[in-house]
Amino acid sequence: xFIQPLPSQPSQSEISGxxxxxxxxxxxxxxxxxxxxxxxxxxxxxxxxADHRVYLRTKPGTKLAEITISPRVAFEVDEVxxxxxxxxxxxxxxxxxxxxxxxDEARGTGLVSYLEDGKSEWICIAASEISGRRLxxxxx
Amino acid sequence: xFIQPLPSQPSQSEISGxxxxxxxxxxxxxxxxxxxxxxxxxxxxxxxxADHRVYLRTKPGTKLAEITISPRVAFEVDEVxxxxxxxxxxxxxxxxxxxxxxxDEARGTGLVSYLEDGKSEWICIAASEISGRRLxxxxx
Numbered sequence: 001x002f003i004q005p006l007p008s009q010p011s012q013s014e015i016s017g018x019x020x021x022x023x024x025x026x027x028x029x030x031x032x033x034x035x036x037x038x039x040x041x042x043x044x045x046x047x048x049x050a051d052h053r054v055y056l057r058t059k060p061g062t063k064l065a066e067i068t069i070s071p072r073v074a075f076e077v078d079e080v081x082x083x084x085x086x087x088x089x090x091x092x093x094x095x096x097x098x099x100x101x102x103x104d105e106a107r108g109t110g111l112v113s114y115l116e117d118g119k120s121e122w123i124c125i126a127a128s129e130i131s132g133r134r135l136x137x138x139x140x
Numbered sequence: 141x142f143i144q145p146l147p148s149q150p151s152q153s154e155i156s157g158x159x160x161x162x163x164x165x166x167x168x169x170x171x172x173x174x175x176x177x178x179x180x181x182x183x184x185x186x187x188x189x190a191d192h193r194v195y196l197r198t199k200p201g202t203k204l205a206e207i208t209i210s211p212r213v214a215f216e217v218d219e220v221x222x223x224x225x226x227x228x229x230x231x232x233x234x235x236x237x238x239x240x241x242x243x244d245e246a247r248g249t250g251l252v253s254y255l256e257d258g259k260s261e262w263i264c265i266a267a268s269e270i271s272g273r274r275l276x277x278x279x280x
Contacts, residue, residue, distance in 0.1 A: 010255050029220050033182040035175035042173040042182065042214040044227045074182040080169050085254060087184045114225060115150050115275045135255045 008138035015132030020088045023077065023132065025049045029114065030077040032056065032094075032125075034063075036070045047075075048109035053126055054090065055106045057119035065121050067094045075125060088132040090125070097122040148278035155272030160228045163217065163272065165189045169254065170217040172196065172234075174203075176210045187215075188249035193266055194230065195246045197259035205261050207234045215265060228272040230265070237262040 015023065024030075032043045043064055048055045054075055058064040067073070071093040078087035097103050106122040113119050155163065164170075172183045183204055188195045194215055198204040207213070211233040218227035237243050246262040253259050 010257050012255060012257070029218075029225075031171050031173075031182060031216055031218075033171075033173035033180040033214070035178055035180040038175055038178065038210065039212055039231075040173040040175040040180055040214045042171060042216040042229055044216065044218050044220075070178065072179055074173070074180045076171055076182040076184065078169075078171075078184050080184075080254065085169075089182055091179075114220065114277055115152060116277070117150050117152070137254055137256070 010138040011136045013134050015086065015088065015134055017130055020090075020130045020132040021049065021052060023079075023086060023088050024054070024090070027077045027079070030054075030075055032064070033074040033076070034067060034070060034094075035072065036066075046111065046113040048111035050105075050109045053124050054092075055109050055111055056094075056123045056125070057111060057113050058121045058123060059117070059119050060121055064123070065096065067123060068096060071095055073125060084134065084136050086132060086134045088130065090127045090130045092125050092127040092129070094123050094125045097124055148276075150278040151276045153274050155226060155228065155274055157270055160230075160270045160272040161189065161192060163219075163226060163228050164194070164230070167217045167219070170194075170215055172204070173214040173216070174207060174210060174234075175212065176206075186251065186253040188251035190245075190249045193264050194232075195249050195251055196234075196263045196265070197251060197253050198261045198263060199257070199259050200261055204263070205236065207263060208236060211235055213265060224274065224276050226272060226274045228270065230267045230270045232265050232267040232269070234263050234265045237264055
């Protein structure tokens with residue numbers, strides 16, 4: 001029997017919640033979106049994952065440190081290659097960590113920021129939802 | 141004379157507006173942040189640049205197509221390597237293109253989306269500000 005190769009079709013598929021967390025844990029840099037008074041902001045950030053939470057660090061006094069004003073955030077991580085790509089988007093609430101025990105827990109992630117320049121504030125994002133898509137490009 | 145190697149220090153520097161546009165033009169995928177009713181959203185998107193405008197495509201009926209409700213957006217592109225990284229963030233207003241002449245102009249960018257799956261709507265972002273940072277990691 002002669003098997004005709006299938007034409008390559010563009011496709012996308014959902015990624016399960018558990019696999020989303022695994023993909024996040026394998027990356028170091030993501031992008032955090034916030035909204036203050038209807039104005040979206042976006043920050044590239046180094047991050048770590050533990051217990052289904054995302055941890056970041058920032059400098060005191062930065063816009064990111066003021067996240068307590070508008071704690072709703074979206075966080076995105078992706079990997080785009082020639083043959084396939086994936087993207088994971090998480091939504092949730094961010095808060096600055098204040099108690100020593102929480103900060104110790106956060107330090108336990110071993111997070112090293114890309115730029116180690118005095119980022120002494122820890123931020124934790126608790127997810128309310130997480131979703132992911134895997135894309136395979138092809139001929140339309 | 142014996143020259144002592146300088147210890148590697150983490151550093152960051154601003155990128156000029158013109159160089160920000162050049163860096164954008166060299167990339168294919170960015171992330172768009174929107175805010176609807178105080179809720180931030182983030183979308184990875186294929187894009188093209190022409191005349192200091194960013195062009196995207198999306199499917200009719202998607203959240204992204206509803207951008208006319210809350211046109212203020214932030215758009216980010218980055219490249220993170222072992223030895224250096226840069227990030228460019230643009231803020232501005234997005235709108236769906238409606239006139240044939242504008243859509244023709246947009247088509248002229250030659251934008252091919254990563255996933256060609258019926259993205260028939262064109263969106264154009266006019267920037268009100270653009271800024272970029274270059275980071276060199278090092279010992280803190």
